[in-house]
Amino acid sequence: xxxxxxxxxxxxxxxxxxxxxxxxxxxxxxxxxxxxxxxxxxxxxxxxxxxxxxxxxxxxxxxxxxxxxxxxxxxxxxxxxxxxxxxxxxxxxxxxxxxxxxxxxxxxxxxxxxxxxxxxxxxxxxxxxxxxxxxxxxxxxxxxxxxxxxxxxxxxxxxxxxxxxxxxxxxxxxxxxx
Amino acid sequence: xxxxxxxxxxxxxxxxxxxxxxxxxxxxxxxxxxxxxxxxxxxxxxxxxxxxxxxxxxxxxxxxxxxxxxxxxxxxxxxxxxxxxxxxxxxxxxxxxxxxxxxxxxxxxxxxxxxxxxxxxxxxxxxxxxxxxxxxxxxxxxxxxxxxxxxxxxxxxxxxxxxxxxxxxxxxxxxxxxxxxxxxxxxxxxxxxxxxxxxxxxxxxxxxxxxxxxxxxxxxxxxxxxxxxxxxxxxxxxxxxxxxxxxxxxxxxxxxxxxxxxxxxxxxxxxxxxxxxxxxxxxxxxxxxxxxxxxxxxxxxxxxxxxxxxxxxxxxxxxxxxxxxxxxxxxxxxxxxxxxxxxxxxxxxxxxxxxxxxxxxxxxxxxxxxxxxxxxxxxxxxxxxxxxxxxxxxxxxxxxxxxxxxxxxxxxxxxxxxxxxxxxxxxxxxxxxxxxxxxxxxxxxxxxxxxxxxxxxxxxxxxxxxxxxxxxxxxxxxxxxxxxxxxxxxxxxxxxxxxxxxxxxxxxxxxxxxxxxxxxxxxxxxxxxxxxxxxxxxxxxxxxxxxxxxxxxxxxxxxxxxxxxxxxxxxxxx
Numbered sequence: 001x002x003x004x005x006x007x008x009x010x011x012x013x014x015x016x017x018x019x020x021x022x023x024x025x026x027x028x029x030x031x032x033x034x035x036x037x038x039x040x041x042x043x044x045x046x047x048x049x050x051x052x053x054x055x056x057x058x059x060x061x062x063x064x065x066x067x068x069x070x071x072x073x074x075x076x077x078x079x080x081x082x083x084x085x086x087x088x089x090x091x092x093x094x095x096x097x098x099x100x101x102x103x104x105x106x107x108x109x110x111x112x113x114x115x116x117x118x119x120x121x122x123x124x125x126x127x128x129x130x131x132x133x134x135x136x137x138x139x140x141x142x143x144x145x146x147x148x149x150x151x152x153x154x155x156x157x158x159x160x161x162x163x164x165x166x167x168x169x170x171x172x173x174x175x176x177x178x
Numbered sequence: 179x180x181x182x183x184x185x186x187x188x189x190x191x192x193x194x195x196x197x198x199x200x201x202x203x204x205x206x207x208x209x210x211x212x213x214x215x216x217x218x219x220x221x222x223x224x225x226x227x228x229x230x231x232x233x234x235x236x237x238x239x240x241x242x243x244x245x246x247x248x249x250x251x252x253x254x255x256x257x258x259x260x261x262x263x264x265x266x267x268x269x270x271x272x273x274x275x276x277x278x279x280x281x282x283x284x285x286x287x288x289x290x291x292x293x294x295x296x297x298x299x300x301x302x303x304x305x306x307x308x309x310x311x312x313x314x315x316x317x318x319x320x321x322x323x324x325x326x327x328x329x330x331x332x333x334x335x336x337x338x339x340x341x342x343x344x345x346x347x348x349x350x351x352x353x354x355x356x357x358x359x360x361x362x363x364x365x366x367x368x369x370x371x372x373x374x375x376x377x378x379x380x381x382x383x384x385x386x387x388x389x390x391x392x393x394x395x396x397x398x399x400x401x402x403x404x405x406x407x408x409x410x411x412x413x414x415x416x417x418x419x420x421x422x423x424x425x426x427x428x429x430x431x432x433x434x435x436x437x438x439x440x441x442x443x444x445x446x447x448x449x450x451x452x453x454x455x456x457x458x459x460x461x462x463x464x465x466x467x468x469x470x471x472x473x474x475x476x477x478x479x480x481x482x483x484x485x486x487x488x489x490x491x492x493x494x495x496x497x498x499x500x501x502x503x504x505x506x507x508x509x510x511x512x513x514x515x516x517x518x519x520x521x522x523x524x525x526x527x528x529x530x531x532x533x534x535x536x537x538x539x540x541x542x543x544x545x546x547x548x549x550x551x552x553x554x555x556x557x558x559x560x561x562x563x564x565x566x567x568x569x570x571x572x573x574x575x576x577x578x579x580x581x582x583x584x585x586x587x588x589x590x591x592x593x594x595x596x597x598x599x600x601x602x603x604x605x606x607x608x609x610x611x612x613x614x615x616x617x618x619x620x621x622x623x624x625x626x627x628x629x630x631x632x633x634x635x636x637x638x639x640x641x642x643x644x645x646x647x648x649x650x651x652x653x654x655x656x657x658x659x660x661x662x663x664x665x666x667x668x669x670x671x672x673x674x675x676x677x678x679x680x681x682x683x684x685x686x687x688x689x690x691x692x693x694x695x696x697x698x699x700x701x702x703x704x705x706x707x708x709x710x711x712x713x714x715x716x717x718x719x720x721x722x723x724x725x726x727x728x729x730x731x732x733x734x735x736x737x738x739x740x741x742x743x744x745x746x747x748x749x750x751x752x
Contacts, residue, residue, distance in 0.1 A: 053298045060213050060301070068213065076206040106250055107204070110276045113297045114206040121276075 030167060037163040040156065049153050053116025070161045076115045077154050083108045084150060091143055101139070102131035108146070119149045193308035194219040197241060201231040201259065202248040202274075207297070211246070214301045228254035232262055239267040243311045246295075246304075249275035249282065257289045264290035270310040274299055391415065392426060 044050045054069075061068035083104060090101045109124035123146040130138030198220050202208045208224045215222045223242070225231040228251045235242065245263055249256035260271050273286040274295040286294045292310040295303055395412035396404050406424035413423070 056298065056300070057210065060210070060217065062217075065213065072206055072209055075209055079205050103250070103252075106277075107252070110248070110250065110297065111204050111206055113276050114204060114210055116298065 033163055033167045037160065037167055040160050040163065044153075044156055044160070048119050048122075049117065049149070049156065051116040051118040053113065055116075057115060070164070073115055073157055073161070076111060076117075077157075080108060080111050080150060083111060084147060087143060087146075091139060096134075096136065098131045098134050098139075102128055105131060105146075117149075117153055120146060120153065123149055192312075193305075196220040196308050196311060197223070197243045198246060198307070199223045199225060199231060199234065199242045199244070200246045201225045201228055201251070201256075203227065203251040203253070204248065207248070211299065211304070214299070214304050217301065218305045220304075227251070228256065228259040232259060235263060235267050235269070239269065242267075242269055244270045244272065244307060246272045246274060246307070249273050249277065249286065257285060260286065260289045260291055270314050272307060272310065388415065388418075389426075392423070392430070396427075396430070 041050075044054075057069045057072055065071070087101065087104045087108065090097065090104055105124050105127045109121050109128070112120040112124060123142060127139060127142035127146060130136075130142050196218075198215050200208060200211050200215070200222060202211065202224075203226050205226060208226060212222045212224050223234070225234060228247070231245070231247070232254075235245070247256050247259055247263075251259075256273055256275075260273060263269055263271050270292040271290065272293040272295060273291040274297055275282060275286075276297040278296045283294045292314070293307070391413045392409065395409045398412055399408050404427065406420045406427055409427060410418060410420050410423045
């Protein structure tokens with residue numbers, strides 16, 4: 001990303017007089033957006049929210065499905081929200097069925113692995129250990145962490161895709177300009 | 179002649195178009211896996227419920243090559259699905275899970291998963307799944323001896339129905355054809371014998387249509403009058419050769435004779451009827467073989483045993499067909515891997531005819547001598563490589579090839595083969611000439627050549643233990659071994675000679691195969707045609723009454739249910 005934005009700056013300077021050139025100001029905004037995008041993604045990895053599975057998804061994206069990553073992530077949040085709600089019900093249900101709770105958490109973990117939601121997976125693993133020990137306190141604490149991570153990740157990724165959408169078309173324009 | 183299988187895609191394309199059914203309750207994973215598989219150029223069908231998947235598979239199992247299923251699904255445990263698929267469809271199933279615990283993976287393997295992928299699944303892993311399909315088909319097609327990539331691909335491309343019809347295709351027969359030619363030409367060392375490619379050229383796939391034409395032709399001509407040439411003319415199929423038809427006819431007769439035997443409830447030998455039935459069933463329903471791969475090792479063992487039991491029938495039937503059609507001497511090859519109980523299997527081998535000898539003598543027990551038999555080379559690598567052995571009949575090592583020049587001036591006369599097994603090989607055989615017309619004779623076992631997996635072992639038992647006894651009647655032609663349970667009606671002859679280098683016999687024969695040739699003897703100058711004429715003159719009923727005994731161990735407690743019948747069939751015609 002950093003490399004790409006650097007290229008953009010230079011290509012911007014070179015193409016100031018070209019017919020396809022945009023005004024200097026939006027170009028600079030664009031490169032700034034790209035920097036933001038790169039930073040955001042980096043922080044998602046650095047803080048352990050995401051792992052390399054997310055890179056895999058990006059590699060799968062191609063002309064046949066140009067928004068593949070976003071579609072997958074959207075699908076993930078839709079489905080995982082349902083699972084989180086199910087877990088919420090199961091955890092409050094009395095008598096508590098740790099077996100089915102565990103199964104639900106396992107499902108959520110499986111789902112989280114699809115987009116490389118590393119931190120969520122980690123929390124789910126801990127959650128399952130508490131299920132196994134029938135430790136309600138631990139389960140509740142874990143569940144809060146899972147939910148928190150779920151919503152944090154959602155916010156960050158929503159932000160990420162928003163930035164991506166803003167940068168995306170500009171990137172194409174710049175490429176054609178070159 | 180080329181491979182007549184229509185191919186919807188060039189063989190080179192193979193894994194492309196692989197039909198994959200993915201089952202995962204997680205919609206996100208389903209989407210990702212679908213994308214990955216599509217990128218691999220596979221045809222993907224997705225399913226989020228195991229029950230739906232099972233439904234789809236039951237409806238259209240022929241439309242999939244492989245199933246990938248998640249382990250944890252709410253509606254049905256992935257293992258359960260795996261079990262159903264394994265039992266009902268026999269498709270390769272890959273399990274996947276985020277859970278890599280050994281016990282889980284083991285459970286998957288125990289339930290028949292061909293692979294167990296851990297999530298997150300990588301595309302490179304998915305790209306490689308075709309290997310499971312390929313491997314499975316290769317195993318299934320053992321009877322077809324599809325040892326080339328293209329052939330397997332063709333089968334793959336043509337769906338499973340083809341495979342099910344394949345009981346009639348046979349390349350191994352071609353090798354028997356080849357063999358006959360060799361006999362006729364007295365070119366025992368002919369290079370072609372060892373050249374699988376020559377054999378391959380003559381391969382014909384007997385599709386349903388082709389077989390139907392064949393049956394129509396037979397009906398038209400009349401079963402009693404059919405001959406390969408007539409059928410060939412009647413069928414009028416370009417490219418088909420007389421030999422193709424002859425071998426098919428041979429099989430067809432065999433098939434009918436099995437039917438007959440099954441219906442009649444009696445067989446030439448004294449085989450326990452339940453064995454018979456199993457054998458028969460298996461031979462008919464080749465398809466069943468594909469469902470029985472769960473335990474390869476067991477299958478192999480059992481099959482070998484079964485095979486021995488079958489030999490009798492086969493040889494018999496094959497012989498019968500020869501009488502009418504003068505088809506080449508069939509070769510029956512039994513192949514064996516590790517006999518259960520480490521028993522050594524013994525069979526015979528070649529007899530030197532000392533014609534004519536007027537003495538009537540009963541065979542002596544073999545005592546501790548290893549029975550002799552010719553063993554083919556059994557390629558080491560894989561199960562299906564058994565097949566490859568067939569095409570070149572006898573092993574590539576010339577030294578061990580059957581060759582008649584080794585024999586004394588008298589004609590190699592082989593009438594018989596028997597098997598016995600066991601550490602206690604005390605079976606004895608009483609052999610008598612097949613036919614009244616033939617002067618009584620005495621035969622001696624000449625030699626043995628046994629090849630084992632890790633080397634070649636030749637035994638030479640020049641000490642002749644068996645004698646053939648001339649007798650005017652075929653009815654006398656049986657063994658009088660006492661502890662036989664199964665008797666083979668065998669009219670095989672084994673021809674074989676071997677070199678005298680005798681490595682030590684391995685403790686157990688891990689692999690072994692027996693090859694018998696249904697040659698019959700006639701006169702000393704070895705004329706193939708005459709030999710066949712001789713056979714021709716033997717009435718069927720008489721041939722059937724020729725029995726050979728089998729050691730009781732062979733009929734013992736083997737796993738009949740595990741028998742891979744396709745193998746048996748294969749052996750029958752090898």
